Amino acid sequence: MPAPSTHSNCANLRHPKWRDVPDSQWNDWRWQLRNRVTDLAGLAQLVELTPAERDGIDGRAGGFPFAITPYYLSLMQGPDCPVRRQAIPHRDELVRTPWDWDDPLAEEEHSPVPILSHRYPDRALLYVTHNCPVYCRHCTRQRKVGDARSAPSRDQLAAAYDYLRRTPQVRDVLVSGGDPLSLSDTRLEQILAELRSIDSVEVIRLCTRNPVTLPQRITPQLCERLRRYHPILVSTHFNHPREGTAEAGRALELLADAGFSCGNQMVLLQGINDNAEAVAELGRWLLRHRCRPYYMFQCDPVAGTAHLRTKVETGTNILDRLRGQLSGLALPKFVVDLPGGGGKVSLTPQRLLRREGDKLVFRDQRGREYNYVDRPKPVEL
Template identity: 40%
Template sequence: MNRTFQGQLPSKIRALFGRVTEAQWRNWRWQLRHSLAGMEDLSRLLKIPDPDVRRYAELLNEYPFRVTPYFASLIDWDDSRDPLRRQMLPDVREIADRKAESRDPLEENRNSPVSGLIHRYRNRAVALVSERCAVWCRHCTRKNRLRPAESPTPRELRRMAEYVSRHPSIREVIVSGGDPLLLETEALDRLLRAFRRIRHVEVLRIGTRAPVVLPMRVDAGLAAVLESHRPLWLNTQFNHPREITPESARACERLLKAGIPVSSQTVLLKGVNDTANTLADLFNRLQRIMVRPYYLFHCDPVRGTRHLRADLQHGRAIYKALRASQGGLCLPQYVVDMPGRAGKMPVELLAPARMIHHEPRE
């Protein structure tokens, strides 16, 4: 055992994983194999009172729990206000409002011409190439459709590529999921090549949270494959300054060195980052590691996320303070995603009548 390395891990994580070497810890497959998931692991992280056990079991049945050892090690599991814990820890309020709000507020299903492909905008299409994620974020927009299931079959992927090839208006393919970086590097390479081969596809974009929650996934082999498919842009999601660690900074640097621009699509979350100071700190730190703060998303009105959604007026006040204090490169656009083809709209331009769609209703 590498004692120096063991000493760097919080005691709770040391107790859970025992004799883990640094080489194991830095291996993304080890991280996935040892992810904490399900009721048993949740109870190892924190004490669930006996009367709540049945309710939690019901909750996990609907919205699973999963976190990588790496991301779990950044969390103070004994602090109920820890902003990283709030993103990962199941909350029984997720199933308290089953009738309220929509499972698919952006109407992605309605804009899905073939299984796994979303065509909301004329010149862009989203390919959902993986149903898996390294973690299950409680605020996820797709939390009602993601299941720890198998990835799409080769036939389904072929049908997505065929659809794109039949639509010359599509100039950009956004490869998303789940998390596409959970695919093996060779499978991802094949998939990107299938879209890259289509003459009118000019640009590829990857949406992934791996640099934040599983930074060891960004290894030299992956960076080389992504570099070979340029122009390729990568959007990730940093939500709190504490997520910028030497490991996540290194992952972003590796991508940048491969010529892949990295941007962050931060989600405004109640109790996580809903103060101007926290967001200013986050965006300043992102700028220091050369990651562009691209969007600040107002959390979508997805069923099961209401407890994490900030009040829109509060969001506007935060953004006003940021605008007054931050330079342009530290100021993402604050947007709400509207249903169907309406798309992303700057909150500052949103008419009061349309705000109702995104307001948390208590």
């Protein structure tokens, strides 16, 4: 496999525009948010945009916005850069197919109160904000993420807590959005305290991409305040080894040191991370920073993301190639979340070829066949 391309040794990569910004500001998440790049004119001064990117930005006007933190923008390279392709709109986003959905997971349909989805018996998803530091071009919730008018009100939050109190079969609450870490420490703590006061809620999951796009947000103070509400699991969303910087590693380690159990959910994206090398390298980096590679999702069929979706076989082929070469701990499960609310289906490479009487015939990743007899008939010895 090629040499690692993570940036864990390149602390403080910065675009020249921000080279002279004092560290105290650069490392302040509020400064990063205040200085996000959110319009074509600002972005064009920093990145040599391709015509397709310019069309993408123009064409999306009024739709799913874009925003990029100085930190995340500083990781970008040429037009094919995996970071750039996740964050800068492209004209292919304007293409529609008959198989696109606005809400592929049917979250709105399974919404008993406005800011909560209840799709599985024991889990519920709570939307606590619709803002994110960076708007990912593959976002499943682009129907509402980035729309500040749809931020939940206090009354909506109260209705969601009330629903959870009335629905004790929900044991696991996913605090999501948008990105919940877009809220202030105090606001976030209030939400977690409310959830923890509900006896039937056993586990809280914090779903955040801040460790990837704004790792400065993970501060010792934040960890100290949130750890009071354990058990809290953090689901993060690294997609490519280029996102594995020293800052991101430090954010994951702060979380792990504070007792958060961290798991990563990557999305397989065409031309971005759809190869075994990227998946393996990211998996190893995550494990080194005490974050378990958990899921590798097939990209949901959201309108405007057809150009980012891979064939499903790409995912199983990656697993086929890596199984046996890479520690199982570093290998995520490959999952398709069935459109229309069908739920997750886990896919694995086809290794069981056939049954021949008592004998099962398997193949390994190199195609060699092996026999396994599961219920042998006793023989007289």
